[in-house]
Amino acid sequence: MSNQLVIRNMTRLEMDELVDWAAREGWNPGFHDAELFWATDPGAFIAATLGGELIGGGAITSYNGEFGFMGFFIVRPEYRGRGLGNTLWHARRERLLARLRPGASIGMDGVFAMQDYYAKGGFVFSHRNMRFRADTAKRPTTSQADDQDIVQLATIPFDQVVDYDRTCFPAERATFLRGWIAQADALAVGCQRDGKLSGYGVARRCLEGFKIGPLFADDALAANALYVRLADFAQGAPLFLDAPENNPAAMALVRQQGMVEVFGCARMYLGPPPAIAHERVFGVTTFELG
Structure with missing residues (x-):
């Protein structure tokens, strides 16, 4: 050969x-x-x-x-x-x-x-x-009324999920999302306020524990509520979140939850940086597909 x-x-x-x-x-x-x-x-x-x-x-x-x-x-x-x-x-x-x-x-x-x-x-x-790790044997930190707006993402019309995701990702990715949020061994939840989607997150089982990705939310309160529900799903296993340093609220969230930094990557772009709502990105989806 x-x-x-x-x-x-x-x-x-x-x-x-x-x-x-x-x-x-x-x-x-x-x-x-x-x-x-x-x-x-x-x-x-x-x-x-x-x-x-x-x-x-x-x-x-x-x-x-x-x-x-x-x-x-x-x-x-x-x-x-x-x-x-x-x-x-x-x-x-x-x-x-x-x-x-x-x-x-x-x-x-x-x-x-x-x-x-x-x-x-x-x-x-x-x-x-930056990748952070948490031990979910200790219940995550909550704040008042954190959990009341969290619902199964499958109860939200899919087009609303796609539209919300588009504010946080540089292109529409309905094909990816349809499979990602419905995958086995995972939980997908949304934050719904006054009938409007205000964030969503997915936790999937990995070889070690679970990874959250994405974690998108209008504000820190919604992000924390989503995180708490996903951490509960992890049932004491290690939990990982890839949080962007250019969102100070994301950095505050990982500190609040006692997460420990274990790895990191440099986000780089060839061409103009995308115009997305960086303040809504508390956790990126994957290091492999964006």
């Missing part, structure tokens, strides 16, 4: 392998991430093979051509340091640009050690997204 690096679209079985690699890297994927990510955009997953063997991969998700996200970038450890990852990364960037309308922006969450590398590829730092 040829030892030439081949970059091509990934198969569904290779996607499962990529998720297994992510688990070994300590990324703690959700139980159903592979199927949900694939259903969102099957053309997003790019494989790198050498001699017919999968040695690397990553996602280049297009949201209706309006916004792109680069994530899930992994090269097998024994193939690192040989320039193969560099070739794959640049190929993914060019492929994603070709999938987007002219002028559309691309986002990514990159580990801090690679921030300068991504900057050379045209990405500009926006803010840090």
Whole structure:
């Protein structure tokens, strides 16, 4: 077989392998991430093979051509340091640009050690997204009337959820949301005030504990109420939240709940930063798809 690096679209079985690699890297994927990510955009997953063997991969998700996200970038450890990852990364960037309308922006969450590398590829730092961990054996901190407006998200008309999500994410993503909020081993809840959706959150089971993502809310009170309901669902397991540093209320929430910082990524953009309601983003959805 040829030892030439081949970059091509990934198969569904290779996607499962990529998720297994992510688990070994300590990324703690959700139980159903592979199927949900694939259903969102099957053309997003790019494989790198050498001699017919999968040695690397990553996602280049297009949201209706309006916004792109680069994530899930992994090269097998024994193939690192040989320039193969560099070739794959640049190929993914060019492929994603070709999938987007002219002028559309691309986002990514990159580990801090690679921030300068991504900057050379045209990405500009926006803010840090920090992963926090909580021990839910201790009941989360509540405040007066926190819980009264929290309902199952399935009781909210789906178009309202899509519209609210669009204020917090750079493009409409109904296809993703339909599967994400209905996934097994998860809880999706909304905050409803006077018949209006004022925030929502999802907690999904992962290899270790649960992750909350997204956590979007009009204000700190709604965000805390959603967090408390989701933390109760975690039933004493570790709970993780990826909170953006550019929302001071999100940082206040993790402090209030006694969460501990365990990891972080640099949110960067190629092209103009998206005009979203950053003050509503208390937790990003995923580091892999945005």
